[in-house]
Amino acid sequence: MNKFTPLILLLLFSTITSTAQYNNEFGSTEECYEKTFTVVAWVLTDTTNSIDPLTENQVRLAIDNVNSKFSGICVDFNLCEFNELPNHRQDTILKGTHDEEIAALYRKKNVINLYFAKEIINEDPDPGPCGYAPMGSTNIPSDTNKRDAIFLKKSCFSDVVLAHELGHYFGLYHTFETDANGIESPTGDDCATTGDLVCDTQADPNGSNDVNCHLDPQDADPVSGLYYEPPVCNIMSYYTPDCEQYFTRGQLDRMLMIMKTGRSYLW
Numbered sequence: 001m002n003k004f005t006p007l008i009l010l011l012l013f014s015t016i017t018s019t020a021q022y023n024n025e026f027g028s029t030e031e032c033y034e035k036t037f038t039v040v041a042w043v044l045t046d047t048t049n050s051i052d053p054l055t056e057n058q059v060r061l062a063i064d065n066v067n068s069k070f071s072g073i074c075v076d077f078n079l080c081e082f083n084e085l086p087n088h089r090q091d092t093i094l095k096g097t098h099d100e101e102i103a104a105l106y107r108k109k110n111v112i113n114l115y116f117a118k119e120i121i122n123e124d125p126d127p128g129p130c131g132y133a134p135m136g137s138t139n140i141p142s143d144t145n146k147r148d149a150i151f152l153k154k155s156c157f158s159d160v161v162l163a164h165e166l167g168h169y170f171g172l173y174h175t176f177e178t179d180a181n182g183i184e185s186p187t188g189d190d191c192a193t194t195g196d197l198v199c200d201t202q203a204d205p206n207g208s209n210d211v212n213c214h215l216d217p218q219d220a221d222p223v224s225g226l227y228y229e230p231p232v233c234n235i236m237s238y239y240t241p242d243c244e245q246y247f248t249r250g251q252l253d254r255m256l257m258i259m260k261t262g263r264s265y266l267w
Ligand SMILES: [Zn+2]
Pocket: 164, 168, 174
């Protein structure tokens, strides 16, 4: 929590001196971690090895684009191994069952393991997600098989999907998070303790966006009466914008904090 004390002071100051509630430069630390994380890819293929091919080049290109999104903290990712697992009996992954088996069979320790499957089946809340990752925190998790396992659906794989799952892995919540920390007000007053716990991502009602990347329809918070202006182009939102998707400085700082603590064991 100490981490956020200066942020709260800065926020108070900025709301007094400016009408802008949020600022992408807010909380900037210009901090460089100078760390390269090692990534190992495991591609599960079906019995004919013919459906949803995914090439090493596709993964490398996505990682190159992801690296540009983490450049603000001087962090990048390096694909060290690309393993194809042909004729695998589980290229459809039932979350909570098959993922345990796969991570037990194929795993490199203390690096980020990406598992690519044809289908991911999850009963709740999202029946067929494009991916999922273990949530990072400031505590080092116990050394289980799935500790560093990110599962991805081949047909919707992209640099943004990978960046989104890495965001969770390094402790980011969705911009529209309400369950874990409570509902964030569009005033920004409670931004450090509610929603995604990040102050330069505006409160997000998780609606849909128009072609100009605005919330559509406009929606007001019933408590404050303020209209939401969610970060439609943010990597941790669920909008589908036609814009360059980004992490804010506050999100990069939060990930950096978790890279240095709960994920400090990574090579
Ligand atoms: Zn997510």
